[in-house]
Structures are given as C-alpha cells and as structure tokens.
Amino acid sequence: MSLKMPPPDQAVLARRGEIAAALRAIVPGDGGVIDDAKALRVYESDGLTAYRQPPMLVTLPQTTDQVSRVLKWCHANNVKIVPRGSGTSLSGGALPLEDAVLLGMARFNKVLHIDYEDRLAVVQPGVTNLGVTKAVEGAGFYYAPDPSSQIACSIGGNVAENSGGVHCLKYGLTTNNVLGIEMVLMDGEIVRLGGGRALDPAGLDLLGLVVGSEGLLGVVTEVTVRILPKPETARAVLIGFPTVESAGQCVAEVIASGIIPAGMEMMDRPAIHAAEAFVRAGYPLDVEALLIVELDGPSAECDHLIGEVEAIANQNGAMSCRVSTTEAERLAFWAGRKAAFPAVGRISPDYYCMDGTIPRRRLPEVLRRMEELSQTHGLRVANVFHAGDGNLHPLILYDANQPGQLDRAEAFGSDILKLCVEVGGVLTGEHGVGVEKRDLMPVMFTETDLAHQQRVKCAFDPQLLLNPGKVFPTLHRCAELGRMHIHNGKVPFPDLPRF
Numbered sequence: 001m002s003l004k005m006p007p008p009d010q011a012v013l014a015r016r017g018e019i020a021a022a023l024r025a026i027v028p029g030d031g032g033v034i035d036d037a038k039a040l041r042v043y044e045s046d047g048l049t050a051y052r053q054p055p056m057l058v059t060l061p062q063t064t065d066q067v068s069r070v071l072k073w074c075h076a077n078n079v080k081i082v083p084r085g086s087g088t089s090l091s092g093g094a095l096p097l098e099d100a101v102l103l104g105m106a107r108f109n110k111v112l113h114i115d116y117e118d119r120l121a122v123v124q125p126g127v128t129n130l131g132v133t134k135a136v137e138g139a140g141f142y143y144a145p146d147p148s149s150q151i152a153c154s155i156g157g158n159v160a161e162n163s164g165g166v167h168c169l170k171y172g173l174t175t176n177n178v179l180g181i182e183m184v185l186m187d188g189e190i191v192r193l194g195g196g197r198a199l200d201p202a203g204l205d206l207l208g209l210v211v212g213s214e215g216l217l218g219v220v221t222e223v224t225v226r227i228l229p230k231p232e233t234a235r236a237v238l239i240g241f242p243t244v245e246s247a248g249q250c251v252a253e254v255i256a257s258g259i260i261p262a263g264m265e266m267m268d269r270p271a272i273h274a275a276e277a278f279v280r281a282g283y284p285l286d287v288e289a290l291l292i293v294e295l296d297g298p299s300a301e302c303d304h305l306i307g308e309v310e311a312i313a314n315q316n317g318a319m320s321c322r323v324s325t326t327e328a329e330r331l332a333f334w335a336g337r338k339a340a341f342p343a344v345g346r347i348s349p350d351y352y353c354m355d356g357t358i359p360r361r362r363l364p365e366v367l368r369r370m371e372e373l374s375q376t377h378g379l380r381v382a383n384v385f386h387a388g389d390g391n392l393h394p395l396i397l398y399d400a401n402q403p404g405q406l407d408r409a410e411a412f413g414s415d416i417l418k419l420c421v422e423v424g425g426v427l428t429g430e431h432g433v434g435v436e437k438r439d440l441m442p443v444m445f446t447e448t449d450l451a452h453q454q455r456v457k458c459a460f461d462p463q464l465l466l467n468p469g470k471v472f473p474t475l476h477r478c479a480e481l482g483r484m485h486i487h488n489g490k491v492p493f494p495d496l497p498r499f
C-alpha cells in the first residue's frame with residue numbers, strides 16, 4: 001500500500017493494556033472492548049480493501065453516556081478515536097489507525113420513535129439504511145436515500161458520508177433527509193443539532209456542517225430522519241443505446257427538458273453483462289449502454305413523462321425501450337443495477353470503485369476520455385453510475401496479486417478524478433474523501449481553502465484526535481493554524497509536521 005499515514009504515537013502504544021482496562025470500566029461486559037489480535041483483524045479495513053491496518057483496540061459502546069465517557073477519557077489521555085458504522089465506506093473513512101481506538105456503533109441498532117403525522121423517525125446510528133424503510137413500510141412510508149449498500153450500511157455512516165443513492169436525484173442526498181442529530185464531541189460533551197420537527201432551526205446550520213464531515217467532528221449517537229409516503233405509482237424504463245455517448249447525451253437532454261426522474265442510472269457493456277449474468281434482470285446484451293429511468297407520482301403523470309423520455313431516447317438513437325408493467329418487473333430492472341458492484345467482482349479478482357461528479361452535459365466527453373485513459377493505463381473499466389446526478393462510479397478492474405496492478409489502478413483512478421475537476425466537476429459525489437481522495441484535495445482546493453476547512457475541524461476537535469489522517473492531505477496543529485498568515489494565496493507552515 002502506498003498510503004502515507006501519521007506515524008503512530010509510541011507512548012500511546014506502550015499504554016495499550018492500561019487503555020483497554022480504562023475502556024472496560026466504561027463499557028463492561030462481553031464484547032465491550034476487543035483487544036485480541038485475531039478478533040481485531042475483522043476491523044482492519046472497510047469497503048476500500050486495498051488498505052488494511054488492524055486497530056489498537058475496538059470498543060463497542062451501547063449508550064450515549066458510554067460514548068461520552070469513552071471520548072472524555074481518550075481526550076484527557078491523548079488517545080485517538082476512529083468512529084465506525086458498518087464498515088462499508090469505499091473511501092477508507094473507517095480505516096483504523098495503529099495507535100487509535102476504533103469506536104464501533106453497531107450496537108446502537110434501535111428505531112426509537114416513529115411519527116407518521118410529522119413524517120419523521122428517530123433512530124440510533126447503527127440502524128441500517130434499509131432498516132429505516134423496513135420499520136415504516138407497513139404504514140406506506142419509506143426513507144428516500146438508498147445507497148446500493150443499503151442492506152448493510154448504517155444511518156450514522158450515511159450521515160458522516162452524506163450518502164446518496166438511486167433516488168437522490170429527485171429526493172435529495174442524506175443532507176436533505178436528516179432533520180436533527182445527537183452527537184458527542186471529542187471532549188465528551190453531548191450536543192443536539194438541527195431542528196427535529198422544525199424545518200428551519202435558529203442559528204448557524206451546524207447540522208449541515210456535520211452531515212458529510214466523515215467522522216472528523218464528533219460521534220453521532222441519534223438521528224432524526226424524514227420519512228415519505230410511497231408514491232402512488234413508480235415505473236422504470238430500460239433503454240438500450242448503441243454508444244455510451246448517445247446514452248450520455250440522452251441523460252443530458254432529459255434533465256435539460258425539465259423532467260426530474262426518481263432515478264436515472266447508466267451501465268456500460270461490461271457492467272451490463274456482469275449484472276445480467278449475476279441476477280438475470282432481463283437486460284439487453286446487444287447494446288453498448290443501458291439507461292434505467294424511473295418515473296414516479298400519480299399514474300397519469302408517470303405515463304406522460306414516460307412518453308417524453310421515450311421520445312428523447314429515440315431522438316438519440318435508442319435501440320430498445322422496455323417499460324415495466326408490474327412491480328416485480330420494476331424491481332427486477334433495479335436488481336441488476338443494485339447488484340452491479342458484486343457482479344463486477346465476479347469478472348475481476350479486484351476492483352477499485354471511483355466516485356466523482358461532473359456537469360451532466362459533459363457526460364459523453366468524459367466517458368470517451370475515460371475509455372482513452374483505460375487504454376493508457378492498460379486496465380479495463382466498467383461504468384455503472386448515477387447518470388442523472390452526473391455522479392460517476394467507474395470500477396477499475398485489476399488483480400492485486402499481479403505486481404504493479406494496484407499502483408496502476410490508483411494512478412488511473414487519480415487521472416479520472418482530475419478529469420472530473422478539469423471539466424468543472426468535483427472529487428466526490430457520495431463516497432466521501434477518506435484516505436482515498438485525501439491527497440487529491442489540492443487538485444480542487446487551494447492551501448487557503450484547506451486551511452479554512454481545517455479551522456472548522458479545530459473548532460470541534462482542537463487536539464485532532466478524531467479520525468486523523470482522513471480528508472486533509474496535511475494536518476496542521478490548531479494553535480499554529482490560528483496564527484497563520486496568508487501570502488499570495490499560500491499558507492507558510494515551515495516547521496510543522498506533515499505526513
């Protein structure tokens with residue numbers, strides 16, 4: 001692994017036994033603290049498996065009070081903390097550190113309160129994304145953001161990553177569907193952010209700041225989410241195209257026409273074939289690109305919009321067009337898309353999932369240039385992504401057992417993200433920065449931008465104990481940051497440690 005992390009604090013490592021005993025006193029009982037080397041290996045990576053590091057210790061608290069006391073003790077004893085939900089992050093956000101305690105939130109798994117009148121649910125952060133929908137679907141409600149990992153990923157992780165999914169095009173990302181949180185700061189203080197029932201709480205939007213902050217500002221211990229009534233009708237359209245460019249052009253034109261589909265996803269030939277072989281979704285195999293477009297709402301509106309989407313598709317040379325006629329068929333269309341990542345895992349020993357966002361009108365050009373990059377780096381790429389949002393997920397196929405292939409995959413991924421920024425896009429869409437995109441942050445932000453972002457981190461965690469090594473390519477001591485001067489957009493930090 002070529003990843004550079006902060007050097008471990010040897011003084012902390014020498015106190016491992018004492019730290020485990022202190023944490024056991026706070027989180028007693030079976031599984032409260034894990035220090036056995038074999039058991040720690042379970043936590044050595046998240047969904048970004050290219051990087052692995054067993055944690056110093058794991059603790060699995062069950063109450064907010066325990067989280068608060070763990071953080072307070074670690075704060076007083078200068079011990080770092082890495083929060084973890086279900087460990088599905090694709091950017092290495094939950095990657096452990098050698099000298100840090102991994103704080104797992106898996107035992108915070110209860111739905112605390114449901115209010116159908118106010119359309120909200122209060123849940124603990126370890127509840128899975130799908131678990132929220134399961135809790136309310138009997139009453140005809142659902143939770144809209146639906147990452148493909150929804151069966152496993154936790155709401156706490158979704159908040160930390162501002163996660164998205166197929167239906168976020170119309171219903172917004174996590175940030176648009178979270179109403180309030182309870183969070184524990186690194187010094188143990190318990191705070192509540194956001195309004196819960198009120199749409200626009202007074203004061204600065206600190207909730208907006210915390211959603212997407214990747215476990216760097218506090219540990220989320222309770223989440224109030226918006227729940228929505230299920231739409232009267234939802235129908236999906238499968239549209240096959242002769243080229244990825246024509247499919248990309250169709251996406252751009254549908255959005256430009258003012259239609260906002262509930263979801264609009266694209267898969268290219270390698271992804272279509274892998275998904276079809278895996279789940280038999282009924283995808284056409286003679287096309288180069290496939291769009292799945294879902295329209296929802298009153299049935300007459302759906303029929304009208306489907307007609308408009310079909311017309312735009314035909315103008316862009318669509319080869320085939322199938323509209324779902326039953327709920328089972330609609331779910332089958334989505335099953336292939338949702339299983340696309342594991343399906344691609346069957347055609348390549350390893351894959352590296354990238355995540356960048358571009359202006360939708362640049363889709364055809366970017367897809368073409370990605371194909372050229374694939375030739376340059378000598379690695380295949382399968383594309384499956386949230387086309388309506390311009391959120392790309394190229395899956396770079398490689399074999400970690402072949403010397404040099406991981407390095408080539410990383411270089412290819414880095415070129416893709418630079419291309420996203422070059423065309424006016426951004427480094428991430430929904431997977432976060434973590435360690436994966438950390439060193440690319442200067443491609444998008446100046447030193448001054450990054451210094452200001454770190455000032456926010458310092459306001460919450462001045463000792464830099466929460467999830468260090470993630471997001472910021474260089475972490476400056478907060479005291480020095482407060483005294484910094486900016487010359488010509490450059491921040492001079494001559495004597496500060498860098499990693």
Ligand SMILES: Cc1cc2nc3c(=O)[nH]c(=O)nc-3n(C[C@H](O)[C@H](O)[C@H](O)COP(=O)(O)OP(=O)(O)OC[C@H]3O[C@@H](n4cnc5c(N)ncnc54)[C@H](O)[C@@H]3O)c2cc1C
Pocket residue numbers: 046047082083084085086087088089090092093094105125146147148149152153154155156157158159160161162163164165166214215216218219220221341342430431467
């Ligand atoms: C097959 C697959 C498909 C995926 N599809 C999507 C997709 O469609 N859309 C999408 O957005 N993502 C997707 N992901 C990525 C991932 O599932 C999301 O980022 C998810 O939100 C991570 O949740 P988690 O519970 O696994 O968090 P973890 O991986 O455990 O942690 C992620 C980050 O959140 C922090 N964190 C976790 N819990 C807390 C807490 N309680 N308080 C503070 N910080 C916390 C961690 O420190 C870390 O920085 C996919 C992943 C996989 C493996």
